[in-house]
Amino acid sequence: MTEIVDGEALAAEIREGVADAVEQFEGEGVTPGLATVLMEADPASETYVEMKQRDCEEVGIDGIHVEVDPDAPAEELHETIRELNEGTAANGILVQMPVPDHVDAQAVQAAVDPAKDVDGFHPENVGRLMSGEPRFRPCTPHGVQRLLADAGVETEGADVVVVGRSNIVGRPLANLLSRRADDGNATVTLCHSRTADLAAHTRRADVVVAAAGVPEMIDAEMVTPDTTVIDVGINRVERDGESTLVGDADFDDLEGYVDAITPVPGGVGPMTRAMLLYNTVKATREQTGVDVSLP
Numbered sequence: 102m103t104e105i106v107d108g109e110a111l112a113a114e115i116r117e118g119v120a121d122a123v124e125q126f127e128g129e130g131v132t133p134g135l136a137t138v139l140m141e142a143d144p145a146s147e148t149y150v151e152m153k154q155r156d157c158e159e160v161g162i163d164g165i166h167v168e169v170d171p172d173a174p175a176e177e178l179h180e181t182i183r184e185l186n187e188g189t190a191a192n193g194i195l196v197q198m199p200v201p202d203h204v205d206a207q208a209v210q211a212a213v214d215p216a217k218d219v220d221g222f223h224p225e226n227v228g229r230l231m232s233g234e235p236r237f238r239p240c241t242p243h244g245v246q247r248l249l250a251d252a253g254v255e256t257e258g259a260d261v262v263v264v265g266r267s268n269i270v271g272r273p274l275a276n277l278l279s280r281r282a283d284d285g286n287a288t289v290t291l292c293h294s295r296t297a298d299l300a301a302h303t304r305r306a307d308v309v310v311a312a313a314g315v316p317e318m319i320d321a322e323m324v325t326p327d328t329t330v331i332d333v334g335i336n337r338v339e340r341d342g343e344s345t346l347v348g349d350a351d352f353d354d355l356e357g358y359v360d361a362i363t364p365v366p367g368g369v370g371p372m373t374r375a376m377l378l379y380n381t382v383k384a385t386r387e388q389t390g391v392d393v394s395l396p
């Protein structure tokens with residue numbers, strides 16, 4: 102039997118814990134705030150940002166949404182970020198990626214106050230993570246760590262193969278899982294589009310994390326019955342004339358074969374959003390000194 106790892110259920114538990122933390126803040130006269138900033142006119146980004154704002158509302162975080170004209174000069178986005186950095190309403194700031202081509206994404210990430218950088222993308226926070234002292238763990242990698250723990254997958258000594266080397270998922274996750282920590286201590290191999298014989302790596306893995314952005318690329322021939330598959334992919338594809346979402350793992354091929362797998366949707370996606378709320382609470386705690394418990 103393949104365990105279907107339920108990200109919706111775990112995310113709901115974390116949101117409850119966040120709501121408790123928000124109540125503790127309220128008792129001290131503090132309302133945590135999260136600002137989302139959207140510049141790219143992209144339907145998927147618009148949906149993601151709306152969902153993040155809805156999550157804020159559910160747990161009592163003050164959601165602040167700012168849209169910047171996609172054709173405006175980059176300076177307009179920087180001015181928005183400066184105002185949010187300097188103001189007290191937003192404890193966390195998230196600039197939705199991608200940004201338009203004429204805007205330098207790295208400069209944008211570096212412009213966010215690192216104390217409010219709930220994405221964990223600022224170079225200072227990337228450096229802290231690299232040196233083993235993360236302040237804000239990027240939301241998707243943190244969500245994957247929580248899912249593994251919840252599914253009872255021991256990472257210590259495990260062979261983990263991460264497929265995909267993005268700055269948002271693959272690289273920070275490889276770092277976190279190899280860290281000397283209870284939720285780390287894994288032997289991590291970071292594979293990517295130029296890896297020779299990918300299947301030779303995935304077949305000897307205890308855990309495969311599929312985060313390459315390639316629809317259904319991990320199938321049963323690439324894993325064993327003992328493998329846990331964590332699917333980070335969200336790909337919109339046409340199936341039988343209809344648009345549908347699939348992951349980077351071939352769920353239908355793997356269900357019934359592997360030990361455990363996360364579904365798409367309902368696996369990593371909701372966890373990414375839950376960990377953003379977690380980071381917002383953490384940022385608020387550090388900025389205010391009000392010592393609430395984190396879920």
Ligand code: GUN
Pocket residue numbers: 195196197198199220240241269
């Ligand atoms: N676009 C896709 N994923 C992310 C994310 O985790 N954070 C931000 N800011 N933009 C994204």
